Amino acid sequence: MTTRIAAVDDGTYYHHESLSGDRFAPFFDAIVYAPDLRDFDFDSVDILIVTCRTNASHLIPCKAKFMQFLQSGGTVAAMGETNQALWLPAIQWTASETNYWWWREPGGDLGLRVAAPNHSLFEYVTLDDCTWHYHGYFTPPPGAESLVEASGHGSVLYEDKVTTNGRMIVTALDPFYHHGSHFMPATTDFLSGFLPWLQAGGTSPQRRGNQQTSGLNTPVQQ
Amino acid sequence: MKQNCIFLHATFGEPPLIWRRLAKEGRAITVPQYELSSERLAPAAALVVGMHADQRFLAGCRTMLEAWLERGRTLVINGHIAHPMLPELGRFVPPQGTGIAALRLTRLRDHPVFEGVPVPALQTRRGVMGFYGRGHNPMPANGRALHGIGPDAMPVDWVYERPQGGRLFVHGGNDLWGSCEDRALNDRLLAQLVTWAVGVDTQQQGAAA
Numbered sequence: 001m002t003t004r005i006a007a008v009d010d011g012t013y014y015h016h017e018s019l020s021g022d023r024f025a026p027f028f029d030a031i032v033y034a035p036d037l038r039d040f041d042f043d044s045v046d047i048l049i050v051t052c053r054t055n056a057s058h059l060i061p062c063k064a065k066f067m068q069f070l071q072s073g074g075t076v077a078a079m080g081e082t083n084q085a086l087w088l089p090a091i092q093w094t095a096s097e098t099n100y101w102w103w104r105e106p107g108g109d110l111g112l113r114v115a116a117p118n119h120s121l122f123e124y125v126t127l128d129d130c131t132w133h134y135h136g137y138f139t140p141p142p143g144a145e146s147l148v149e150a151s152g153h154g155s156v157l158y159e160d161k162v163t164t165n166g167r168m169i170v171t172a173l174d175p176f177y178h179h180g181s182h183f184m185p186a187t188t189d190f191l192s193g194f195l196p197w198l199q200a201g202g203t204s205p206q207r208r209g210n211q212q213t214s215g216l217n218t219p220v221q222q
Numbered sequence: 223m224k225q226n227c228i229f230l231h232a233t234f235g236e237p238p239l240i241w242r243r244l245a246k247e248g249r250a251i252t253v254p255q256y257e258l259s260s261e262r263l264a265p266a267a268a269l270v271v272g273m274h275a276d277q278r279f280l281a282g283c284r285t286m287l288e289a290w291l292e293r294g295r296t297l298v299i300n301g302h303i304a305h306p307m308l309p310e311l312g313r314f315v316p317p318q319g320t321g322i323a324a325l326r327l328t329r330l331r332d333h334p335v336f337e338g339v340p341v342p343a344l345q346t347r348r349g350v351m352g353f354y355g356r357g358h359n360p361m362p363a364n365g366r367a368l369h370g371i372g373p374d375a376m377p378v379d380w381v382y383e384r385p386q387g388g389r390l391f392v393h394g395g396n397d398l399w400g401s402c403e404d405r406a407l408n409d410r411l412l413a414q415l416v417t418w419a420v421g422v423d424t425q426q427q428g429a430a431a
Contacts, residue, residue: 010276013303016304
């Protein structure tokens with residue numbers, strides 16, 4: 001059975017590039033313009049990705065629709081900078097200062113750690129693929145599984161199968177924004193694993209191929 | 223006619239602090255993007271669109287924007303153009319080539335917006351290049367490039383006097399007012415951008431660039 005994936009497009013250039021660009025467009029069965037979300041039939045898909053930085057003013061009016069979709073077994077992937085606590089249940093978020101420069105420091109380490117190494121996601125992405133920066137962290141509810149932790153803080157990526165009958169994948173990471181801005185190659189690597197993992201249903205691991213990022217979007221040290 | 227500047231507020235919550243400060247000083251007003259209308263635009267000399275704007279929405283505002291521009295107004299666009307909101311705009315062209323050479327900036331023309339803002343302040347942050355821009359929005363014929371990027375100095379930002387009236391300032395990178403590591407320079411850039419954008423007598427279309 002094919003997993004049907006929809007993704008929200010807030011009309012920004014970076015959503016356009018990430019969702020309609022050749023690289024990832026084949027993963028999406030539907031692209032939903034954010035102002036049209038209220039009229040979208042959530043039940044027409046299995047997974048709804050709310051892309052990074054989608055304006056929460058489009059999401060808050062759909063809070064009941066998200067809940068209904070989740071209770072009917074749907075999956076919501078709620079990406080970074082979308083104010084998840086305002087439109088999804090059981091979200092506990094703490095904003096933090098963003099360290100953009102960890103990679104320039106001696107022994108540079110952003111402090112992220114894989115919290116569930118046996119989770120199927122890590123058949124598709126590596127810790128390096130998850131590592132660029134984060135803008136805060138979550139405290140997942142009891143029973144949810146943290147997948148990537150910011151050491152000493154909380155989770156930056158977790159899966160919650162307990163709060164509803166469906167599944168919430170909640171993250172502080174913002175790969176659609178940076179990939180769509182031609183910036184930060186780790187974000188392209190992340191999506192190159194994350195989207196196939198979603199497409200596979202998140203339960204039947206298969207190793208991803210040998211796609212390499214172009215390297216065009218790397219910050220360059222002078 | 224009141225010569226004010228509208229910042230189109232596209233993100234959730236309050237507008238960016240730097241714009242709230244300008245608004246407090248009476249130098250700009252912020253308008254939620256979906257409230258943009260002919261009535262809101264009518265008294266404005268300039269409209270500034272940021273990198274997080276809903277370009278699909280703006281593309282649907284083409285007729286309204288053209289009519290407003292033809293009255294001699296100024297439109298400032300930041301970001302990569304994905305949904306051209308005017309006929310003379312084209313889709314963003316990603317960087318050609320790799321490494322430092324593809325990201326190197328060249329000042330091609332002095333302009334009041336960049337007065338006192340040296341190229342090195344735009345070029346690097348903590349010695350790292352690539353924040354100002356990576357790629358460019360295609361410039362119409364008779365546009366005037368301000369900075370070039372890469373070995374071929376492709377126009378990463380440019381100004382254009384529209385033959386039909388009005389003018390454009392297009393910056394193909396992140397929001398211009400966040401370009402520099404030095405916040406004072408960012409403040410200066412934005413102040414100069416707003417001053418330039420509203421500074422033209424709206425009765426004298428295309429009098430300055």
